Amino acid sequence: MSHTSYIELNQANLNQNVDYIRSHLKPSCRYSAVIKGNAYGHGIEAIVPLLEQSSIDHFSVFSVAEAKRALESSSDASEIMIMGYLDQEDMEWVIKNGISFYVFSFPRLEEAAKVAADIGVKAKIHVELETGMNRTGFREEELDLLINFLKKEVKHFQIEGICTHLAGAESITNYDRIQDQITSYHHFLDRFYQEGFKPKYRHMACSSGVLNYPETQLDLVRVGISNYGYWPSNELRMNRLLKEKDFHDPLEAVLSWKSKIMSLKKVPEGEYVSYGKSYLTNRPSLIASVPVGYGYGFSRDLSNLGRVLIHENRVSVIGVVNMNMMLVDVTDLAEKVKEGDEVVLIGSQGKLEISVSSFSDMSNSLNYELLTRLPSFIPRKVVKHQEAQGLEN
């Protein structure tokens, strides 16, 4: 292996997750897989064909750069929707390629109308409404202007969607906020209907919307984190399992991350390891270097805290994580350990598992954040088998 680590994608687990989400959807509801953030770190190029094999044919990205990658990796039958960044200079490419996109400001809307008129192709737009998150979206006081503009330029637009985003549906503490969002969305939507606009898709639900607020499913859902085998929060996971009275977790992680031992070194008792003085050996130790550091997405916050799996044992990261490597204590494995042995950073080995959530609990970050930090240069390999059952945490 010329790279220092690789990422494995388990296709059976991906299929299982998609099937689980799909089993919660009304049959008429379209399933858009959110693949922004390099498909939550899994790799757009690798994940899109796998999702297509699970009958997903709608992909949501954040930017034009991601849309280009999705277009390259998908079949002609799939549709792509940009939910975020779109520079004026890319408007023509986007419209020509039939890619739909969010509009949440007048400059973007005006540019879309202008380019659509110039090239004679309708712009497929999703009008984003501000219902309470205060991120992007037209506010109520802008509706008159917006509706007048859309009426005036109607021949240049195909209104694909009217949408909004829920501000924290994964936690019951936001219940009232979400209810208010649902109410204002429908209030705004009524106004569009009264004015004669009927979008193809009304959409607002992300993973936690689908699972916690089924009434938000409407015509299309935008599912991200759960495709990849993670719950948007532990609270939602428990809630779901209690409701379904089944404690077998239906979501399975798709991603594993693996490397190899680069070298082994004996260090006497009473010496510091790695930069600074944060780790002092308290016995004659055998230390393995693993060629993965914070430059590869293994957080420096895991210095002296992280764990990896070697020979089906959980071993500790000692000292400060470096840019390109970390050091782990393999003293207790001295009999069997050697250079080139597999090191599991995320995933399972025998009966043990390092989950992204255990990893993120230790570094105090979200699953979302840790996954998206995995660099795109790490090679992705697809495996088709079902992972071993009965993993311990």
Ligand SMILES: Cc1ncc(COP(=O)(O)O)c(C=O)c1O
């Ligand atoms: C607009 C929008 N829709 C859908 C999603 C997917 O959310 P999740 O990964 O929680 O399913 C996101 C993610 O942040 C988003 O920003």
